[in-house]
Amino acid sequence: MNKSLISICLIISLMLVAGNAFAKQKTPEEALLLLGKSIYNDQNLSVGFNQSCKSCHNNKSGFADQANTKNPSKNVVSIGSDGISTGNLNAPTAAYAYDSPAMYYDGLFIGGLFWNGRATGHKPFNVGCQVSGYDVDPLFSSLAEQAQGPFTNPAEMALPDSTEVVARVAAADYAYLFNLAFSPVDFTNVPRTFDQIAIAIAYYEESSIMNQFSSAYDTVPSTLTPDQLDGLTLFLGAAQCALCHVTDGGPGAAVFTDFSYDNLGIPINPIIADKGVDPGLGGFIEQVLTAPSGVYPLSLVTVIGDGVLAGDDAAANNGKHKVSTLRNIAITTPYGHNGFFPNLTSIVQFYNTRDPLACSANPTFIPVTPALLDAGMIPGYNGVTGYCWPAPEVETTVNHAELGNLGLSPAQVDSIVAFLEALTDQ
Ligand code: HEC
Ligand code: HEC
Incomplete structure (x- = not known):
């Protein structure tokens, strides 16, 4: 090797060494965020290698199921990785869920995740997370507990057990991130690694990527139109929506749920009636x-x-279900736990006229279905007559005190819908 070649080699090796030394080492926060996002998007974590969390909670549809939003009066529940299985519940948004506390009782049951609250946040997580506050913080554990459900749910990602989930994650190209985010890391310890997976997903779901607070409602100074402002006034006042969809913290902070449970009296959805009532x-x-x-x-x-x-x-x-967030609501059709309502106008008009236009009170009227609501046959709305709201799934616990007969005009219903449309992140 001649002299100049040796010096070139020397320079190149020096550059490589220096480059490595200066390559930015990810902070534990950055590593955990990237790990959570990578797992959330990884289709290999399903039985058919075709489904990830994102498949049913996509940013393009407000982190709800895009397939449903495309055809909200027909596809009301998600299809699992096996291509055929479905449940009986409409996929809610996975965004703005992070604020839900661990379940407690305070005259009402509050907190938890899933429509029935079964991800309660009471499972302890102690996983050696290097991000401070993320190890055992009960605020985040509902999310982490929730995130362990879908991988092995037969109607979702349908893997046989957590051992298989951990094996697939350990073999992924992002597995190196565990060492940057957690200590200790040992992929042969399945329960702890499965908990670490859940914590990483929760960290991503809690990040500003999924919770942007960038809607017209959040903009300062306000960019709400006069119609949307009228809707907000009704939402807070005459229509009483904020009794449950609370606006604590206001623009930039409100998540529009008090994390309690209620029975709105939503009718059986005929499309999934064979699945039974939840x-x-x-x-x-x-x-x-x-x-x-x-x-x-x-x-x-x-x-x-x-x-x-x-x-x-x-x-x-x-028959009581979790009070939904209303953020991004305009892009997460259909609505309600069983997806009965294909558009916002129909669910707001249901709050408005459920009782006076109930089929039980109007036996000659035609009971509406999602298809009829989609076609504009919304009882009492803009001159539609002869249609009624079918009986609730569960009669005994229906809330008659706060909703069901609001006395709003169609124009007021429209204003509320306009306000709800202002809650979409930009
Ligand atoms: C096949 C579609 C599907 C897949 C895949 C899926 N989900 Fe869901 N998700 C749903 C449905 C349906 C529900 C409601 C189920 C229930 O309440 O029992 C739900 C509920 C949730 C909730 C609760 C929201 C709330 O306000 O209560 C969160 C958070 C969530 N999913 C996150 C995830 C994560 C994280 C993954 C991946 C590990 C995932 N989902 C995979 C369909 C899916
Ligand atoms: C008494 C509490 C309460 C009041 C008052 C209330 N809601 Fe709700 N809201 C809920 C509950 C509980 C759910 C979920 C019910 C279900 O699906 O079974 C819900 C669901 C919704 C949904 C569908 C969310 C989704 O992702 O599917 C919309 C839209 C909505 N509410 C808007 C409103 C508006 C507008 C008002 C005022 C006219 C209002 N709510 C008043 C409790 C309430």
């Missing part, structure tokens, strides 16, 4: 009460016990 929170309470001891954390059993002692037992919560 009992909501009442069903979950029943499960906790009848489970052998040790199945659920003691802290949760205590919370459920407190409610039951106060008369809030399984029967009192039958």
